Amino acid sequence: MRGVAYRRLGLSAMALTVCVTAAMWCRPDRDLATVPGARILAAEPGKLRWYRGNLHTHSLWSDGDDYPEMIALWYRDHGYNFLGFTDHNTLHTGEKWVAVNPQKSGPEALKNLKEKFPGDWVETRKNKDGKEEVRLKPLTAVSQRVSVPGNFLVSQGDEISDRFKTVPVHLNATNTPEPIS
Numbered sequence: 001m002r003g004v005a006y007r008r009l010g011l012s013a014m015a016l017t018v019c020v021t022a023a024m025w026c027r028p029d030r031d032l033a034t035v036p037g038a039r040i041l042a043a044e045p046g047k048l049r050w051y052r053g054n055l056h057t058h059s060l061w062s063d064g065d066d067y068p069e070m071i072a073l074w075y076r077d078h079g080y081n082f083l084g085f086t087d088h089n090t091l092h093t094g095e096k097w098v099a100v101n102p103q104k105s106g107p108e109a110l111k112n113l114k115e116k117f118p119g120d121w122v123e124t125r126k127n128k129d130g131k132e133e134v135r136l137k138p139l140t141a142v143s144q145r146v147s148v149p150g151n152f153l154v155s156q157g158d159e160i161s162d163r164f165k166t167v168p169v170h171l172n173a174t175n176t177p178e179p180i181s
Contacts, residue, residue: 053082055157055174060098061136062087065105067113069137072146072154085139086157086172091179092139097125100132110134117145
C-alpha cells in the first residue's frame with residue numbers, strides 16, 4: 001500500500017513540476033523569440049491570420065479575484081484579440097451582487113474599477129449586515145464597454161464543474177448563449 005502512495009505522490013509532484021514549468025514558459029508577457037527551441041508559427045500571407053486569446057478565465061462571478069471589466073481590459077491592453085469568461089457553472093447574466101472582501105484585494109480592486117469606469121457604472125450597496133457589495137455587470141454590458149470591433153472580442157463560456165467521487169471534473173464550453181450545466 002505504501003508503494004502505491006509513494007507512486008501517487010511522485011506522479012503528483014511530476015504533474016506539478018510540468019504545470020509550473022509550462023506556466024513559466026507560457027507567460028503571456030514572454031517574447032517567444034527569446035525561448036530556446038520555440039517555434040513561431042507564421043500565417044500564410046494574405047490567407048490566414050493567428051489570433052491571440054484566452055478561452056478560460058474566471059472572474060468574481062465564481063472564484064476569480066477581479067471584476068470582468070478589469071480582466072477584459074488587461075487582456076485587451078496586452079495585445080490579445082479575444083477573451084472567453086468561463087466561470088464555474090455560471091453565465092454572466094442577470095443580477096449578481098458580491099461582497100467587497102476587506103481581507104483580500106477587494107477594496108483595492110473596487111478602487112481600480114471605479115477609476116477605470118467612473119460615473120454611475122459601478123453600483124454599490126450595503127447588505128443586511130452593513131457590508132459593502134458591488135453589482136457585477138452582465139457580460140453584454142461589459143462587452144459593449146471593452147470590445148473593439150475587429151480587434152478585441154469578449155465572449156461567454158461556461159466551465160461545467162462537478163465531481164466524480166473525490167476527483168474534480170471540469171469541462172469548458174465556448175460561446176455559450178445559455179447554461180449547459
